[in-house]
Amino acid sequence: MRIYGRLWLTSMFWGGAFVAGRHVAQNMGPFTIAFLRFAIASVFLLALTWRQEGRLPRLSRAHLLAVLLLGATGIYAYNAMFFRGLRLIEASRASLIIATTPAFIALASAVFFHERLGLLRVSGIILSIVGALIVISRGHLGVAAIEGLGRGEVLIFTCVLSWVVYSLIGKVVMRTLSPLVAVSYSVAAGSVALLISACFEGLGKNLSQAGYLDWLAIVYMAVFATVIGFVWFYEGVKHIGTTRAGLFINFVPVFAVSLSCLVLREPVTLSLGVGGLLVLVGVYLTNRVPQIVAGERASALEGE
Numbered sequence: 136m137r138i139y140g141r142l143w144l145t146s147m148f149w150g151g152a153f154v155a156g157r158h159v160a161q162n163m164g165p166f167t168i169a170f171l172r173f174a175i176a177s178v179f180l181l182a183l184t185w186r187q188e189g190r191l192p193r194l195s196r197a198h199l200l201a202v203l204l205l206g207a208t209g210i211y212a213y214n215a216m217f218f219r220g221l222r223l224i225e226a227s228r229a230s231l232i233i234a235t236t237p238a239f240i241a242l243a244s245a246v247f248f249h250e251r252l253g254l255l256r257v258s259g260i261i262l263s264i265v266g267a268l269i270v271i272s273r274g275h276l277g278v279a280a281i282e283g284l285g286r287g288e289v290l291i292f293t294c295v296l297s298w299v300v301y302s303l304i305g306k307v308v309m310r311t312l313s314p315l316v317a318v319s320y321s322v323a324a325g326s327v328a329l330l331i332s333a334c335f336e337g338l339g340k341n342l343s344q345a346g347y348l349d350w351l352a353i354v355y356m357a358v359f360a361t362v363i364g365f366v367w368f369y370e371g372v373k374h375i376g377t378t379r380a381g382l383f384i385n386f387v388p389v390f391a392v393s394l395s396c397l398v399l400r401e402p403v404t405l406s407l408g409v410g411g412l413l414v415l416v417g418v419y420l421t422n423r424v425p426q427i428v429a430g431e432r433a434s435a436l437e438g439e
Contacts, residue, residue, distance in 0.1 A: 138374045141367040142383040150230065150390025152360035154398050155352035156218060157226035162349050165218035167341040170329035173210055175357035177326050180319035183366070192316055201308045202320045209301030210325020215332070216293045223287030225401045230391030231270045231411045232291045237384075237421045238263035239299045247303060259420030266413025269406050314369060322361075385419050 159168050185191055194202060221229055238260040244250040252260070271288045308317050333341075371380035392411060395401040 138371050142371045142380060143386070145364045145367045145371070146383045146386040147390045147394075148359040148364045149387045150392075151394055152356050153221070153226040153230045153233075153391040154394045155355050155360070157221045157229075157395070157399060159349045159352040160218045160221040163341045163345055164333070164336040165215050165222070166329055166332040166336045167338050168218045168353060169210075169214035170326060170333040170338070171353045172357045172361065173214070173322050173326040173329060175354065176361040177319065177323040179358070179362040180315070180322055180365070183362075184315055184319045187315060188313075192312075194320065198308070198312060201304060202317065203324050204304050205301055205308065205317065205321035206324030206326075206328060208297050208304065210322055211328045211332075212297040213294050213301065214325075214329070216290045216297065220287050220290035220294065224285070224291065225395060226399060227392040227395040227401050227403070227407060227411075228270055228288075229291045230388045230395070231407070231414050232267055232288065233294060234388040234414050234418055235263045235267045236295050236298050236302075237418055239295055240302050241421055243299050243303055244306070248306065255420050259417040261417070262413045263417030263421065266410040266415075266417060269410030269413065272406075315365075318365060382419075385415060388415065388418075 156168070181191065217229075241250075241252060241256055241260055245252050271292070305317065330338075368380065368383075371383070388411065392403065392407070396403055
């Protein structure tokens with residue numbers, strides 16, 4: 136029962152990251168937020184790696200290149216777009232767009248790894264995409280087709296694409312590296328890249344203007360949504376398997392929308408409700424198949 140309780144809390148932590156990110160994105164630059172979040176997280180993750188492995192494993196050249204690519208896609212690119220997008224659109228809408236990630240991972244896996252989709256997964260992918268389009272367009276699909284998507288929606292959808300690339304690379308890397316080592320090193324690599332951009336963005340000025348709620352949001356995302364979420368999720372995978380543990384990912388947007396409504400007072404519109412329901416059903420159908428393993432989403436870590 137303890138494992139299931141931790142998985143529920145992990146879903147809530149990941150959902151809460153959208154709320155925390157939406158708040159702090161209004162007050163600080165995206166690169167600064169992302170750097171602080173993952174610099175803090177990397178300290179804990181590297182310490183955990185040292186404890187479990189007995190040392191920090193040395194990487195081969197191939198692994199080093201792969202880790203750098205993971206850091207560039209899943210940490211740097213994802214979070215730069217994530218916090219920029221959250222400055223412009225509601226946390227609830229962003230969470231439902233992000234929730235389509237498994238559908239696009241399934242499509243990409245079919246193309247690049249020749250994985251079978253099957254009727255259920257195809258149905259899930261279609262429902263997820265249709266639901267996301269309703270959420271993105273606020274229910275006005277025709278207007279969106281003519282006028283185009285808003286900048287915030289485009290930025291958040293770019294997160295989805297960067298996470299798909301991250302997941303495809305991770306599929307290969309985690310055949311020979313443990314998830315903890317791959318994620319810890321990619322977080323550290325991404326943090327270094329984010330530091331450089333944060334300095335150009337005005338890191339010192341951002342730090343001087345940060346309030347205690349901003350720091351609370353960053354620490355929450357680093358410790359609870361990243362480190363604890365990662366550890367508890369993979370603990371769940373170890374004890375109950377990827378399929379059952381992966382089902383808890385379905386509840387992340389539910390918590391995100393609920394917390395956005397309660398904490399940020401974001402309205403739950405008809406288009407958000409209908410589109411969100413389609414996304415959730417689609418994600419459930421997509422994640423029912425074991426091949427959409429937890430590791431592809433887990434980093435929930437980085438992404439959320």
